[in-house]
Amino acid sequence: MSINGVEIHPGSPCPHSTGEGCDDYEHRPVDPCVSFYCGWVLPDSPLPEWMKPQRAKVIVLFDKLRWQGRPVDLAVPVGRRIPPRALNWLKRFSEQHGRPLLFTEQIVVDGRFQREQQVFCHGPPDFQEAVQEVLKAGGRLW
Numbered sequence: 001m002s003i004n005g006v007e008i009h010p011g012s013p014c015p016h017s018t019g020e021g022c023d024d025y026e027h028r029p030v031d032p033c034v035s036f037y038c039g040w041v042l043p044d045s046p047l048p049e050w051m052k053p054q055r056a057k058v059i060v061l062f063d064k065l066r067w068q069g070r071p072v073d074l075a076v077p078v079g080r081r082i083p084p085r086a087l088n089w090l091k092r093f094s095e096q097h098g099r100p101l102l103f104t105e106q107i108v109v110d111g112r113f114q115r116e117q118q119v120f121c122h123g124p125p126d127f128q129e130a131v132q133e134v135l136k137a138g139g140r141l142w
């Protein structure tokens with residue numbers, strides 16, 4: 001994505017990021033910053049305390065897209081991949097609540113993060129087939 005004209009991507013963080021927060025929070029752009037809702041801070045978030053992104057190393061975006069009228073959640077790693085404890089929690093939540101899950105893993109070549117991500121899905125077989133079809137066709141899921 002682009003922040004005030006600066007391209008940012010995995011391995012190349014926003015120049016306003018201090019590692020703890022934003023050094024220009026008051027003036028952050030609407031898209032993507034103001035309009036971004038981390039699933040952990042939502043008032044009615046089902047995520048437990050330990051799933052805070054800096055601890056669990058995952059950012060969850062609830063209801064990122066819809067499939068057959070159902071909400072699909074997206075989980076992206078803070079780092080290369082989502083740690084097993086957090087991913088297992090998310091898969092169980094997906095199964096218990098009938099919410100298909102998409103999650104990503106960063107592609108790393110020669111120790112460098114690439115801009116592409118690998119996408120995985122967890123949910124009913126027809127959901128998984130639908131996702132694979134989109135990916136095979138080179139389409140975007142979100």
Ligand code: SF4
Pocket residue numbers: 003014015016017018021022023024025028029033
């Ligand atoms: S809120 Fe936006 S501008 Fe601030 S550090 Fe995060 S991505 Fe950068």
